[in-house]
Amino acid sequence: MPEPLLRLESISKSFGSTPILKGISLEVQAGEFLTLLGPSGCGKTTTLRVIGGFEHPDDGRVFLAGAEVTDLPPYRRDVHTVFQNYALFPHLNVAENVAFGLVLRGMPKGAADVRVREALALVKLSGFESRRISQISGGQQQRVALARALVGRPSLLLLDEPLGALDLKLRKAMQLELKAIQRKLGLAFIYVTHDQEEALTMSDRIAVFNHGVIEQLGAPKDIYEHPRSSFVADFIGAANILDAKLTRLTDTEAVLLLENEVELRVPRPKTLDAAEGETVRVALRPERIEVLFSQASASASGLTHLPALLREAVYLGSATQIFLEPFKTGKTLVATTMDPVEKQLNGNASGQRVWLEIRPSDIRILERSAA
Amino acid sequence: MRRAPGWLKAYCGGIYTFLYLPMGVMMAFSFNSAHRNVAWAGFTFRWYVKLFHDAQWAQALGTSLELAVSAAVISAALGLLASYAMARHSDFRGKRAYASLLNVPMMMPEVILGVGLLTFFVRAHLRLSFWTLVVSHVVFCLPYATGTIRARLMSLKQSSFEEAAMDLGATEWQAFKRVTFPLAWPAIFSGAVLAFTVSFEDFVTTFFVAGIGTVTMPIKIYSMMKFGITPEVNALATLLLLLTAAGLLAHYLLAGER
Structure with missing residues (x-):
């Protein structure tokens, strides 16, 4: 058994006196598409933020590629996040947004430009380099956010309801496109959503969250066909x-x-x-x-x-x-x-x-x- | 659309007349060629010319500008630090007390603030000077600067810009320098402009803590009035009013951006 790309060891987290995560344990293999599925307030986004380094767990440990990263800040972790509201920098144009991480690493401008062009081509936004963020549509912003997270070639991408703000038709198209990009790059995705159909369509495995615990973890078919609790049976389908x-x-x-x-x-x-x-x-x-x-x-x-x-x-x-x-x-x-x-x-x-x-x-x- | 009844229009008209007519009269009389504010005797720029040739007035204007700029810059810098702490950390011990205590000088009667500061400086054996005046102005300008900057930083936090920067490899300082500061700059500037305006027109606190020889515009106007309201005072007050109005306008334009 190879060392998993990500391992969570009984992560607990409370905000004030409200427990949000109650001992989450999880493993993600390289190249895997794992969805964290559950209603709002179930702890799925907090789990993502613990992995990204934005929340420090009260208890438990986080390992990336075998090394413990529990106490490391976000900028010392080889994971990138696609935020729910995209968080694109409004004072920079499309290319500058995508290049942000590369510039910080001190990559020479020529090499960075090539990588930015590749990333924008991957998300079908070639030619949008010099647009302002306020000049492009929501769907295009979503693609820029994806390109910005992919360009640094992380081993693990975290996506927090990335399609939540898009209309149904665009959403469906992007689901397939995201899945295609994930396969092509062989990246591991951890994908947060409350949409069970989205989870069934895209995932290799689904972790169903409820009240801060994982109710069930398995392949979409397994979860749909063999739910272990009435919560899972009712939430999926x-x-x-x-x-x-x-x-x-x-x-x-x-x-x-x-x-x-x-x-x-x-x-x-x-x-x-x-x-x-x-x-x-x-x-x-x-x-x-x-x-x-x-x-x-x-x-x-x-x-x-x-x-x-x-x-x-x-x-x-x-x-x-x-x-x-x-x-x-x-x-x-x-x-x-x-x-x-x-x-x-x-x-x-x-x-x-x-x-x-x-x-x-x-x-x-x-x-x-x-x- | 409903039309307002006549009495409501008359009432509103009355209020605005009362609010702005005195200022209008004052501005008008600053162009009056007569020596007394009684009758209109023709249009002139004479009082403004006279004002600019009077070394005392120029000095008062210079002092006021220097004071207001210093107070504005210091308030904006301190306000940025305080706002950053409050926006960055969702919770720390005493956060609410921290935030409220910052605002107290804004609500405190200025006479009390003035007496308090004066007592403090005397007890601390600090000689009243231009710099004690700057410190005093920062005390009551700080809440204005902080309020503006803090609102902007809070809304930036909502958009997770800083988290996105750190996610892409920026340290906290890099995230601040490359993302938060450029995006907050209009608010920082507008907070400073507001602080400038508040400092520039202050009379009460300045009256208490200005040392001998430090004369700001409002103080100068006040001392002039002991000899009656001359057209020169009108001209000076008009300039003060326009400068203050320009500052407020700039503040609202910048704060309203985005």
């Missing part, structure tokens, strides 16, 4: 979260009583911290629920069918969202289907009797229920 009693637990299988009503046999998850007889939360993705408009013949394929009342159908363009009531408790489930269902809905949809088809292996057991 949409999820139906239900209560279920663990009535029986064997080495391979768990028997669940959903909402005190429906019994299901599901494969036992690799990690499970609940015992037989306890109530747990389970998650089911809306796109994993099939809505049938006539009763299907009992199939032998291991599928489960539940009768339900259809409450509402919402047309979303590429998909339709269907709200269902399969339980006596009145708990609503959401299903998403890409199939055209207009015809079967017969205009007035509410109260229609339908059947849900679910695959028990799509049910994910999360944490113990607090209740």
Whole structure:
């Protein structure tokens, strides 16, 4: 196992009496794209600032390429940051902004000019060298900030919601472009965002933050398919979260009583911290629920069918969202289907009797229920 | 758009008349060729010419300018240091007391400030001189300079310019020199101009702590008035007024930039 590029060792940080980070540990390999994802105030930006050297942790240590940098100021760390508000220097033009770090290092002007031109070409801003910062658009400023951070060839780039100020279309385009640049240069990126879709699109791994701890760390697919808590299941994509009693637990299988009503046999998850007889939360993705408009013949394929009342159908363009009531408790489930269902809905949809088809292996057991 | 009722216009008109008419009359009479401020006897620049040929007036003007420039430069320099400390460190022990105590001289009645300073200088066996006057002016100019500079540094901090510079390899001093100072310069200059204006027109504190022989413009005007309000006083006051107004205008133009 090679020494990771970055290692955080149980970092803690409080502002006043408010704990912001509660023992964050993390490793980033060279060339990796890691996203810190979470709602605002979860500690993701503070983690980035600890890595950049702008906050000193109360406890814990930071290593870059094996060397401890916990007490080093930002200018002694081989990482650069793309700030959320870009922080481009308004009294300098585009080229002077990009060259800022090179000039400080005492690079000769000729060599610096070449590097600046290369960096601006990389972000597709050739010819913008002498523009003032106030004369270029937000999207272009974002690119200048990126070029300025890349030009010094750091081994690790920190990005704090860099696309937050851009409109949706530009944002999507920049996501792909950022990812392409990261691959091309083979740089490690640590990327902070609260946008789960952005995280899923770009990352090699995602660290899901909540209240100063990492709830889950893994590949996008792993996190989406196997969320470990209802927070993660709910924050990444949409999820139906239900209560279920663990009535029986064997080495391979768990028997669940959903909402005190429906019994299901599901494969036992690799990690499970609940015992037989306890109530747990389970998650089911809306796109994993099939809505049938006539009763299907009992199939032998291991599928489960539940009768339900259809409450509402919402047309979303590429998909339709269907709200269902399969339980006596009145708990609503959401299903998403890409199939055209207009015809079967017969205009007035509410109260229609339908059947849900679910695959028990799509049910994910999360944490113990607090209740 | 709603039109203001007549009574409101009349009321506002009355207020502004009361505020500015005396100054207008004074300026007008500085061009009056008669010796008394009673009747208009024709237009003249005579009083201004006379003023500029009077060595005493020129000396008072020189002293005032020298004093105001010194007080402004020192206040801006100290204000920059104080503001930098407050903007740089989000929290330190006694930060609020530090910030409030800086502003106290601005709110303190000047008579008390004057008496206090005079007592201090006498007790400390410091001879009253031009430099005791400069120190005294810095005391009440400092809050004006600091206020302007601090606001700018705070807004610069919001934009993380200094952090960006340090991220790119600048030490704290390099970040200050290459980024913070150039960006804060308009505010530093405008803070100094405000301090200049405040110092230039000060009478009360100066009256207490000016040593014998140090005569500033306001002091000179006051002593002249013992012999009645002559057209020369009008001319001098007009110059003082214009200079002060120019300073304030410069301050607001610079502070409003960006």
